[in-house]
Amino acid sequence: MASKGTCAKTKASKRRRSSLPNLVPDAQRIFANLNFYFFPNNDIHAGRKARIRVSERYGATWVRDWDATAGITHIIVDHRLTYQDIPVYLKLPEGIPPEVIVVNEEYPSDCIRSQMILDAAQSHYQVPGTPNAAKATSNTGPVASTRIPSQVDVEPKTKQNNQVARRSRSPLPEHDLKGSTATHGDPSESDRVEYGKSSSHDTGCETGQADGETDETKLPQTAPAAPDKYGYELIEAIQEVAALRDIPLELDDVEESDSPPQDEPPSDSDSEDHRPAHKKSKSNHSKFSNFQCMHSHPAPANYSTATATPSSSTIIPPSHPNAQIITLLSLQCDYYTRIQDPWRSLAYRKALTTLKNQPHPITTAAQARQLRHIGDRLARKIEEIATTSRLCRFESTLTDPRDRLLQLFLGVYDVGLAQASKWVDFGCRSLADVQTCPQIALTDNQRVGIAHYDDFQARIPRDEVRQLGAIVTNALRAIDPAFEVTIGGSYRRGARDSGDVDLLITKPGASTRYIRSTVLEQLVPELTARAFLRARLAGGKDSVHAVETTKCHGACSLTPTAPWRRIDLLLVPEEEMGAALIYFTGNDIFNRSLRLLASRKGMRLNQRGLFEDAMRGRGRMKVTEGRLVEGGSERGIFERLGVPWREPTERVC
DNA sequence: CGGCCGTACTG
DNA sequence: CAGTACG
DNA sequence: GCCG
Numbered sequence: 001m002a003s004k005g006t007c008a009k010t011k012a013s014k015r016r017r018s019s020l021p022n023l024v025p026d027a028q029r030i031f032a033n034l035n036f037y038f039f040p041n042n043d044i045h046a047g048r049k050a051r052i053r054v055s056e057r058y059g060a061t062w063v064r065d066w067d068a069t070a071g072i073t074h075i076i077v078d079h080r081l082t083y084q085d086i087p088v089y090l091k092l093p094e095g096i097p098p099e100v101i102v103v104n105e106e107y108p109s110d111c112i113r114s115q116m117i118l119d120a121a122q123s124h125y126q127v128p129g130t131p132n133a134a135k136a137t138s139n140t141g142p143v144a145s146t147r148i149p150s151q152v153d154v155e156p157k158t159k160q161n162n163q164v165a166r167r168s169r170s171p172l173p174e175h176d177l178k179g180s181t182a183t184h185g186d187p188s189e190s191d192r193v194e195y196g197k198s199s200s201h202d203t204g205c206e207t208g209q210a211d212g213e214t215d216e217t218k219l220p221q222t223a224p225a226a227p228d229k230y231g232y233e234l235i236e237a238i239q240e241v242a243a244l245r246d247i248p249l250e251l252d253d254v255e256e257s258d259s260p261p262q263d264e265p266p267s268d269s270d271s272e273d274h275r276p277a278h279k280k281s282k283s284n285h286s287k288f289s290n291f292q293c294m295h296s297h298p299a300p301a302n303y304s305t306a307t308a309t310p311s312s313s314t315i316i317p318p319s320h321p322n323a324q325i326i327t328l329l330s331l332q333c334d335y336y337t338r339i340q341d342p343w344r345s346l347a348y349r350k351a352l353t354t355l356k357n358q359p360h361p362i363t364t365a366a367q368a369r370q371l372r373h374i375g376d377r378l379a380r381k382i383e384e385i386a387t388t389s390r391l392c393r394f395e396s397t398l399t400d401p402r403d404r405l406l407q408l409f410l411g412v413y414d415v416g417l418a419q420a421s422k423w424v425d426f427g428c429r430s431l432a433d434v435q436t437c438p439q440i441a442l443t444d445n446q447r448v449g450i451a452h453y454d455d456f457q458a459r460i461p462r463d464e465v466r467q468l469g470a471i472v473t474n475a476l477r478a479i480d481p482a483f484e485v486t487i488g489g490s491y492r493r494g495a496r497d498s499g500d501v502d503l504l505i506t507k508p509g510a511s512t513r514y515i516r517s518t519v520l521e522q523l524v525p526e527l528t529a530r531a532f533l534r535a536r537l538a539g540g541k542d543s544v545h546a547v548e549t550t551k552c553h554g555a556c557s558l559t560p561t562a563p564w565r566r567i568d569l570l571l572v573p574e575e576e577m578g579a580a581l582i583y584f585t586g587n588d589i590f591n592r593s594l595r596l597l598a599s600r601k602g603m604r605l606n607q608r609g610l611f612e613d614a615m616r617g618r619g620r621m622k623v624t625e626g627r628l629v630e631g632g633s634e635r636g637i638f639e640r641l642g643v644p645w646r647e648p649t650e651r652v653c
Numbered sequence: 654c655g656g657c658c659g660t661a662c663t664g
Numbered sequence: 665c666a667g668t669a670c671g
Numbered sequence: 672g673c674c675g
Contacts, residue, residue: 290674336672343657347672375673414663416668443664445668489671502671538662538669551661551670568670583660586671595658606659607671 022057029059030289031108034073036060037100039086048078048105055108066090074101074120076108083129102127124360288600290372292353292653293593293643321361325382326352328391332381335394338406338417349589351378353653362386405429411457413449413537413566448535448555455563456555459497466491467558468501468565471532472523476505479522483507483515488570488584494649500566501556502584504577512573516540516549519571524552532556534564576608578633583607589653590646598641603629610637 023029036055041064043049052062055076063070075086075096083102087095096102107125288294320326333348350373355362362368365383369376385391402424408431409420428434431450435442442450449456460468465487473485486492489502507515520540527533539552552569572580583591583606598605603612609631613624630636638645 333672341672344672346657347674350673373673377672414668418667445663500670540662542663545662549662553662553669570670583671588658588671591671592658595660599658604659608660 023059024057031055031058031060034060035063035071037063037066037070037072037075039075039077039081039089041066045078051076051105051108068097072100074103077102077104077127079105081127083127083131102130288597288642291593291597291643292350293590293597293646295357296644296646296650298650298652320356322355322358324389325362325385326355328385328394329355329378329381332391332394334407335403338403338410338420347373348378349653353589355382409434412446412453413456414443414445415449419446445537448537452555452564456566458563459499460501460565462491462496462498464558464565465498465501468556468567469503471558472503472527472567472569475526475530475532476519476523479518479526480507482510483518486581488581489568489586492581492585492648493587493652500568502568502570504570504572504580504584506572506574506577506580508574510573512550512571515571515573516546519552519569520546520549527556531560533567537566539569570607572607574632576631578635578637579605579609579631580607581634582637585648585651587651587653590651593653594641594643597643601641603641605637605641610640 036052038048038052040048043052056062063072066072077083077086083096086092086102101120103120103125104127107120329348329352333345333352336342336348337345351371354371354373358371362371362382363386365376365379368374368379368382374382381391381393405424405428406417406420409415409423409428410417412420412431415423423434423437423440426437426439428437428440431453434440435450469485469487469491473483476483476485484506486504486506487502488504489500490498491502505515505519507518524533524536524540528536533554533556535555537553537555539554540546540549550571552571554567554569555564556567557564570580570584582594595605598610603610604626605611610629611626612629613626630640635645
């Protein structure tokens with residue numbers, strides 16, 4: 001569309017930003033302020049035309065005519081041409097200005113895929129014939145061959161041997177994501193069933209929230225007028241990125257035939273810094289682009305969540321280009337989780353998310369430094385790992401006895417850092433010691449945690465999660481058929497196994513009071529009598545507090561002899577179901593990111609809804625409750641936050 | 654340098 | 665209240 | 672640990 005534009009070829013038009021209405025939301029506009037010159041610089045070729053258009057949508061300006069004053073930042077070169085062709089055709093006797101970055105066609109789409117400006121110096125973005133290739137290639141040449149063998153044997157304990165053979169990328173059977181409850185749509189397709197339709201809103205930019213009409217999937221019926229809200233662009237952007245993920249970079253070598261292969265991945269490109277010692281690119285796309293929740297974190301087709309370790313160590317395919325780095329940093333992260341402060345651990349987890357989304361091997365500190373959430377210190381560690389396959393600092397922690405004991409004790413339900421530290425200091429060197437230590441008064445929960453230590457530590461196969469959910473569902477419906485049960489947690493995110501079972505329980509039209517009394521006074525006793533529920537850990541035990549209980553933790557087992565499993569019930573009125581789904585689907589980093597974003601926008605997000613005008617005092621201390629903005633619809637909450645919709649399976653940070 | 658989510662339950 | 669827990 |  002826009003391209004035709006040579007019509008008004010005034011100077012001004014030279015670099016006019018296309019009038020595309022379809023700009024992607026701010027946060028994703030990674031090419032903002034960048035000026036692309038394509039080579040050849042026309043959109044005759046369908047593939048290139050698509051690349052140009054998409055680049056523009058991501059914020060790039062397509063410079064139509066070569067002009068030294070146009071501030072061209074990047075030249076995206078057709079794969080059939082060489083570096084030497086450029087000055088010839090452009091009649092540049094002095095060659096290409098040094099500040100202009102020259103990359104091939106693949107660069108832009110890679111950037112979009114990873115939602116960031118990648119290092120243009122990487123060898124696979126080099127145009128044939130590029131001078132200094134040696135230097136630019138730094139990470140391919142020798143380094144690449146040096147690449148860490150993927151024998152990642154570093155695990156500290158035998159525990160996490162859940163190594164899973166990398167399977168073909170078969171999509172999960174979405175229809176059973178929701179447990180036995182056939183009534184709900186499948187989650188990943190989006191909640192067809194939005195709870196609490198429009199009851200709650202008001203005004204203003206209330207989007208035309210799919211009231212009556214079901215399909216939010218279809219199209220976002222956003223109020224076009226809403227100044228701050230994204231409408232179609234948002235969704236389109238997501239789809240675009242999602243599409244990019246699955247469509248291999250097109251190989252449209254075909255001549256400029258007009259049979260467009262199909263819309264091509266966008267081309268975007270550029271990295272602002274040539275010899276980037278710095279990562280300016282990192283931060284200036286949008287005020288909110290640094291939130292994890294703004295970026296897609298698609299889980300591998302069958303991802304497995306962390307195993308024995310507390311926080312981060314997700315099993316990643318050994319084939320991942322940065323497997324070694326990720327593995328070692330995960331271990332280091334877990335170490336900080338149990339030993340030190342949670343903040344360092346949090347920082348590692350954010351960095352790990354970035355690394356997992358990095359499609360290419362990282363080999364140098366400078367390269368790593370450009371990535372989000374990776375600073376100088378982590379960058380140095382990464383380089384150390386890349387070059388030595390080991391991380392000195394970490395190896396000592398593996399053998400530290402106190403550390404290992406802490407890890408052991410922290411694995412007990414209801415034992416945190418405070419208790420675990422005490423136990424170690426008391427001289428306990430095993431769980432048996434703990435049980436016999438005279439100075440230690442175990443709580444009931446801790447006793448259960450110790451007795452079933454291995455059970456709770458074990459992963460629950462996806463199908464068992466489904467079965468356990470089905471049992472609860474059936475029992476509840478025997479009491480009142482109108483109840484609905486949704487399995488949340490990592491199950492809803494598509495994990496092949498889970499650490500526990502998370503169930504959201506609701507009944508359309510019913511009060512919280514009714515839901516609570518039915519569950520606590522009828523369902524729980526029934527399941528206990530059947531020996532399905534084996535222990536009550538928290539929630540509704542104390543009759544005093546039980547009147548406002550909304551969350552219930554316990555242990556259950558599929559059969560009397562099967563391992564005990566942790567199970568959590570969340571009781572939710574339908575008008576809060578959207579917020580509850582977000583909360584109980586997670587993951588935790590994703591939730592925290594969403595909540596932080598909300599608070600930065602003057603709102604507050606919790607498991608009951610999204611609130612506006614949440615007055616906050618110093619820091620972000622809550623002062624006022626705020627008005628409910630949206631609670632029944634997951635999509636509604638995303639929209640009000642300006643966050644592109646994310647399927648549950650894409651919420652793995 | 655300070656902030657790093659917002660809540661529910663227990664004793 | 666601190667501690668632990670939930671995502 | 673990282674970020675603003």
